[in-house]
Amino acid sequence: MTDPQAAPLLPVTDDVDTGEFFAAAARGELAIRVCGECRVDLHLPRENCPRCGAFTREWRTVGPTGTLYSWTVVEHQVHPAYPVPYTVVLVELDDAKDVRLLGRIDGRPALEIGQPMQAWFEQIGDVTLPQWRPTSSQEENA
Amino acid sequence: MSDATWKPGACSIVGIGATDFSKASGRSPLTLAAQASRAALADAGIDPRQVDGIVRCDMDLVSAPALADSLGVADLTYWGEAGPGGSGPAAMVGQAVAAVQAGLATTVVVFRSLNGRSGNRYGLVGERGATGGDGSYEEFFLPYGMQTAGQFFAVAARRYAHEHGLSIDGLAHGLGSIALASRAHANRNPDAQFFQRTMTRDDYLASRMLADPLRLFDFCLESDGAAAVVVTTTERARDLAGSAVPILSVAQGTGHGVQPGQMFPALLRPSITSWPSAAAAPTLFGRAGISAGDVDVAQVYDCFTITVLIQLEDYGFVAPGQAAHLAESDLSVGGLLPLNTSGGHLSEAYIHGMNHVLEGVRQVRGTSTNQVEGAEISFVTSAPPPGASALVLGADR
Numbered sequence: 001m002t003d004p005q006a007a008p009l010l011p012v013t014d015d016v017d018t019g020e021f022f023a024a025a026a027r028g029e030l031a032i033r034v035c036g037e038c039r040v041d042l043h044l045p046r047e048n049c050p051r052c053g054a055f056t057r058e059w060r061t062v063g064p065t066g067t068l069y070s071w072t073v074v075e076h077q078v079h080p081a082y083p084v085p086y087t088v089v090l091v092e093l094d095d096a097k098d099v100r101l102l103g104r105i106d107g108r109p110a111l112e113i114g115q116p117m118q119a120w121f122e123q124i125g126d127v128t129l130p131q132w133r134p135t136s137s138q139e140e141n142a
Numbered sequence: 143m144s145d146a147t148w149k150p151g152a153c154s155i156v157g158i159g160a161t162d163f164s165k166a167s168g169r170s171p172l173t174l175a176a177q178a179s180r181a182a183l184a185d186a187g188i189d190p191r192q193v194d195g196i197v198r199c200d201m202d203l204v205s206a207p208a209l210a211d212s213l214g215v216a217d218l219t220y221w222g223e224a225g226p227g228g229s230g231p232a233a234m235v236g237q238a239v240a241a242v243q244a245g246l247a248t249t250v251v252v253f254r255s256l257n258g259r260s261g262n263r264y265g266l267v268g269e270r271g272a273t274g275g276d277g278s279y280e281e282f283f284l285p286y287g288m289q290t291a292g293q294f295f296a297v298a299a300r301r302y303a304h305e306h307g308l309s310i311d312g313l314a315h316g317l318g319s320i321a322l323a324s325r326a327h328a329n330r331n332p333d334a335q336f337f338q339r340t341m342t343r344d345d346y347l348a349s350r351m352l353a354d355p356l357r358l359f360d361f362c363l364e365s366d367g368a369a370a371v372v373v374t375t376t377e378r379a380r381d382l383a384g385s386a387v388p389i390l391s392v393a394q395g396t397g398h399g400v401q402p403g404q405m406f407p408a409l410l411r412p413s414i415t416s417w418p419s420a421a422a423a424p425t426l427f428g429r430a431g432i433s434a435g436d437v438d439v440a441q442v443y444d445c446f447t448i449t450v451l452i453q454l455e456d457y458g459f460v461a462p463g464q465a466a467h468l469a470e471s472d473l474s475v476g477g478l479l480p481l482n483t484s485g486g487h488l489s490e491a492y493i494h495g496m497n498h499v500l501e502g503v504r505q506v507r508g509t510s511t512n513q514v515e516g517a518e519i520s521f522v523t524s525a526p527p528p529g530a531s532a533l534v535l536g537a538d539r
Contacts, residue, residue, distance in 0.1 A: 009289075011281030012272045018281055044279045044407055070304065070414070072296035073354035074287060082287045090297055090409055100410055102286040108354075113304045129285055 006080035010127045017045050020059050025128040028121055031059040032096050043099040062095035064119035066132065069100055073108050091117045091132045103132030148429040151388035151536060153239040154379040157186025157372035158500045163335055163491030166260040167366035174368035175204045175255035176212040182370040183213075187383030188249060193372075195220040195247030197237045199230040199494065204255050213251070220247035225394070225529060226404065228443055229418075230254070231495040232524040233531035236392035238373035248374060254496035255368035279403035291445060292361055294406055294527075296353035299448040302415045303355070306463030310355050316466025317447040318346045320481070321359045321488055323473035324444065328485025331511045335363050336489040360447040362487035369496040371503065376538075387503045390519075391430035391534040395421030408527035417449075417526035419456035426457075430534040434458040437534075438517040439505045440479055441498035443525030444486045453523055454479075457532070475512050483512040495524040499533065506537045 013022040017033075024031030033045035036056030040049060048055045069090045077084050087105045103117075116135040121128050159181025161167070161174050169177075183190050190213040196206040198221075206221035220241045224233040231254060238250035274281025288294065303313040325341040328334035341359065349358035379386035397418040401407035408414065427433055434457055444450045451465035459479060460468065473481040484490045484501035491497055502522035504510040518537040524530065 009273045009284045011285050012275040015275035015281070017277070018274065018279070022281075044282060044402055044410060046402055070297045070301035072293050072300065072356075073351075074293055075350070075354060076292075076352040078289050079287070082289070086287055088286055088288045088293060088297065090301075098412075102283060102288055102409075104286045113301070131286075 008081040008124060009079065010124060011129070013127060017047055021045060022127065024059065024061070025121055025130045029061050030064050030093075030119055030130055032062050032093070032099055034058050034060045041096045041099055043096070062093055065094045065135070066091040066101070066117045066119070067094065068111060068113055068115045068117050070113060071111055087111070089117065089132050101130065101132065103130070105133060109134065148391070149243075150390045150430055151376055153242050153373055154376040154386040154388045154538065155235070155371045155499075155503050155535065156374055156379045156382055156384050156386050157182040157184070157188065158370070158503050159183070159185055160333070160369040160493070160497065160500060161367045163333065163365050163367040163493070164259075165366065167257055171203045171255045171257060171261070171368070172208055172212060174257075174366070175209050175253050175370070178255065178368035178370040179209060179213060179251045179253055182251065182372045185384050186372045188372060190214055191216050193249050193251050194218060195238065195241050195250030197221070197234045197241075197250060197252045198223050199225065199227065199234060199254050201227050202255060204253070209251070209253065220250070225524070225531065228445055228495045228525050229529045229531060230524055231499050231531070232392055232522055232533040233394045235371065235373060235389065235499060235533055236394065236531065239389055239392060242373060242375055248378070250373045251370055252373060253368060253370035254494050256494065257366045258492055258494075259364040259366050261366070277402055279407050283406040288406060290353070291405060292356055293353045294409065295446040295448050296356045297409060298414045298452075299355050302448060302452065305415050306466070308463075308466055313355060313466060314347065316451055316468070317356075317360050318343055319468060319473065320444065320447040320450045321346050324482045324486045324488040326474065327483050327512045328489030331485050331490060334485040334490040335365065336485060356446060356448065359488070362445050362492040363489070365491035365493060367491055367493050369493045369500050371499055385507050386538050387506050388536045388538055389533060390432075390536040391426050392531070393422045393426035393429060394529060394531040395419070395423075395425060396529045397421030405527055411527075415452060416456055416462070417452055418528070418530040419453045419523060419526060419532070422530045422532050423457045426532045426534060432519060432534065436519050437479070437521040438519045439483060439514040439521070440481050441484070441486065441502045441520075441522045442482060443495050443498060443523045444482060444488050445492065445525070447488065449525055450481070453525060457523070475514055480512070480514045483510055483514065498522050498524070502533065502535050506535050
């Protein structure tokens with residue numbers, strides 16, 4: 001039931017809370033909302049800080065590396081634009097330990113919880129999605 | 143955590159009712175709600191016109207006034223809602239207790255009604271141009287192919303195995319034990335969708351993987367149907383024709399690190415292997431003045447097998463990481479912890495936790511098709527991820 005004509009689901013990029021995340025991605029950056037007062041990372045990004053109550057907030061750029069927190073291999077087709085099997089990874093950011101982001105990898109890659117992951121930026125039409133894949137091994141780099 | 147203002151057993155569930163459970167009801171959610179409610183009121187021996195309170199789930203398509211109209215209610219003095227989907231039913235019963243205790247109503251119908259299979263199925267994602275925004279945070283999940291509850295719980299299940307040093311095969315054994323116990327109970331419940339449909343451990347392991355590590359039989363049965371209960375004071379219950387089941391305790395909880403949005407943002411909570419049920423547990427047992435060890439029979443919310451393992455740990459039935467080691471014999475009617483004795487969501491029907499409340503009532507009444515001999519303390523959960531609620535029901539003896 002895979003439909004090559006089906007459009008993938010794209011994120012809204014102009015939401016008041018989350019838009020800058022995708023704007024940063026379009027510049028090739030990973031950005032996390034941070035409280036303007038107590039500096040705690042706020043992800044998912046929201047307008048006020050649950051810790052100190054402040055309504056001032058900023059964005060900070062973080063490094064494109066993380067560690068694999070968990071994953072699932074999706075084997076049952078749900079949306080026509082997402083052919084199975086594919087793998088959804090949940091990645092904990094090295095620069096923001098309380099922040100986890102998702103990524104999608106085709107097929108059933110060999111993975112291990114705790115392994116290093118690298119962000120990359122997928123262009124889909126006008127939208128840029130931060131994605132994740134395993135960091136290349138030492139052998140591949142050699 | 144004792145609670146001086148909570149009065150154990152002040153209110154009772156005096157009637158229970160349900161429709162048939164199916165894949166295609168052919169009826170509107172309102173019709174289903176009215177049928178289940180009328181059945182519950184008949185069970186209680188209460189004229190439907192006397193109902194003055196209705197509590198619904200905030201995801202239900204049936205409004206309280208619509209159901210009141212259908213029941214011929216003379217004057218609805220209270221209506222409310224508590225919680226989304228599966229985390230609602232126990233909290234909804236709690237809200238009925240609160241309304242009765244506060245004098246806002248005397249006779250409250252609590253219901254859940256849905257065409258969960260033939261209507262709009264959860265997880266079937268529409269092909270919109272863009273997704274998310276307005277506090278839904280779907281933009282961080284749906285574009286990545288994280289689109290269903292099963293996929294969400296599969297990520298949690300793998301993390302659970304990792305944190306507790308279980309192999310994926312070891313995890314599958316634990317999950318399979320939950321599925322097998324539910325199926326065995328459904329095989330003796332004529333109302334269950336899997337009545338007389340037996341399953342072996344090999345059948346379980348051979349079922350196709352939907353979202354690795356979760357298989358087909360780790361998933362509940364999307365169902366059409368409705369279930370309802372009637373709540374009033376225990377004092378008044380003694381004058382009614384039906385059999386009253388005192389509500390010893392009810393609790394809600396969200397726990398540390400609540401996230402905005404609906405289900406998927408819970409993947410950002412500090413832990414994805416312990417749920418809001420851990421926060422509800424001490425309140426629940428404290429109000430009842432009991433511990434998990436006193437529970438005779440448990441109906442644990444089972445949208446997926448992994449949710450049962452995690453809740454058994456959160457509520458203190460077993461230590462963290464130990465639920466997967468529960469032997470399947472421990473979960474049968476004669477065992478250490480008789481679990482989901484109607485077949486639960488996995489094998490009876492998925493009425494978003496309300497059918498668990500009904501089975502919890504049957505057990506203390508002594509009317510279950512999988513009756514636990516002499517059951518006096520009946521435990522029912524409604525579950526995560528956004529929040530949890532639970533009930534302790536007692537025998538009226």
